[in-house]
Amino acid sequence: MIPPEKRATIRDVAVAAGVSQSTASRALTGRGYAAEAVRERVQEAAHQLGYVPDAMARHLKQRVSRSVGVLVHDLRNSFYADLAAGAGNAARARGYTITLTDLGGGATDEVEGAEAFVAMRVAGVVVTPGSAAITDYLGRHRVPSVEVDRQFAPATCDAVVVDNRKAAREVTEHLLDLGHRRVALLIDETDWTTGRERYEGYCTALEARGLEVDRGLVVASGWDVAAAKATATTLFASPARPTALFAANNVLAEGAWRAAADMGLHIPSDLSLASFDDAPWMTMVTPTVTAVVQDSVAVGEAAVTRLLDRIEDPAAPPRTVVLAAPLTVRGSTAPPAS
Template identity: 40%
Template sequence: MNDNAPPANANIHDVARLAEVSVATVSNVLNESRPVAAATRARVLKAVAALGYTPHAAARSMRGRGSGLIGLIVADITNPFFTSLVHAVERAANDGGYAVLLCNSDEDPAREQQHLQLLRAQRVDGVILAATGHASHERAAALGQLQVPVVLVDRGSAEFGRDAVMLDNRRAGLEAVRHIIGFGHRRIAMLSGPAAVSTAAERLAGYREALLEGGLAYDERWVRDAGYREERAYDAACEMLRARERPTAVFAANDLIAIGLMRAIADLGLRCPEDVSVVSIDDFAWANAFRPRMTTVAQPVAAMGESAVRMLLSRIDRSAAALPPRTEIMAPMLVVRDSCCAPPQRVVAGAMS
């Protein structure tokens, strides 16, 4: 038996003990009957979320008051981008007096729908959603049933009609590939994400635009769907780099893909950037610790998370209730390091001459 497991039927006394406050303070937070310091309120709401304590939150919601909870659904918690996003959202939400219930869909639409239903049952005051790439009537229905504000972050689609915070992904792809072309590369491959995911489609559009701008033909054989997954990227990169005429540069659509690509380069006995130049998108925390240090197009993750929370809270407190859906597009930034150089003169299967 796990001694650290929450009580099966947590009550207000359990919440008070975990938050290290009095029962009266918990009651004041949940019922908004008396002012409570922001830090204390956040601690109580964290305890409520950790224990799964919902009866009073449900009662407050029925009386027209909020639960003090925000739902956050990310597409893949193992992706460094989403890990950083969670941190930014939680910090901004806590500053606003809210606790965050975190859900991970793992790129699975069925799990995403289950999480939406769970958040509805928890009577959250709003939801921040990094959606899976697959449009569905079930998700649209689940979002409608929530009856609370929803803000999309990172990924969007015309099906939603909600507030959104996005990166300019087309520009990110354009700047990444334009940088590679500047070294003289002509055989430039792309390890992409799933075609159904908006970020992948937009980054691919930027890749194609850069090729056109550089006078290079687009060849679908040089583009592989790596699914935004490290292992799929590794397999696709190994196949691509073993080819008789391999690419001299590869654009990785996110940092998980870049990790798989770098593993493949090392396992095949190749060198980056001497044999294969690499540029990616995301700029994860340890990109500067790679050898070579990774050239990336950075996303302003903290600003994206903070903006999503700000949008959501403005809908929750009704200060923006009359406004139409808003989309904030954030600019990427190319971070030049050491993973790109001029291409080798002649490339054959597994060797350079």
């Protein structure tokens, strides 16, 4: 148990057990034949020497590592953190390890992150993409990938998403059913499927009731809390203030909530608020916040599961897994003050 000056290699194990390297390898990996007695002797020797096989050497030979890459936009957002946690769970359960790249909120280039994955010869990657460039790149380098949360390449790439359109429509209808007519949408982008589909769901609900989409009520915001708060503040201060606001994700909802609080707007009497995405704070504040609840841990798990299945069956046609995202009505939405 004295630490060796040098890490033990399989050669050391073989010598200690009095067998050849090949036999030691077979005994340890369980692939190929090895007499029971020999197997035990080798394993004992490995244990004695504190032998830990070099994953790099093993994977170099096998041409691929037992690691999956996960690329998220910003780990500080609980949505992505939960996603990563779920991906980690599923990977661990199947003997894989996770290599995580956090884009730091967009500070880093996606494709650069993908290149690191290719260099590491990961078995595959789970990615929350910002464009089709990243899965294109990975595809060209023959590394399987699955898009998660949003989708850019449905024809060529697996994906795990929720039905954004349907859920957004439900939220909007819920607000309309309560009697709201001036329902604003706070949104940060409509280039990705998430934003676009949520926007479309919002429009569809309005149009189904014979209402026109008022462009002045669809407000674009930056992606962080501070930007959302500033945008919401301006909106709430306008003469034609909406009676209800649908925030297209949890960060935007947080900004809107903070803006309303600072301005002394009372929820839900002055303003109804609904969010796409749940977050812990939404059931802690008073009133609690109506939200589309995505189980992002489950999304992460599903993504890794899809990826690992894809690796086993590379020829299967691309599949898009759609997870449930039910609307959960809470205290922040109510009929408008007459």
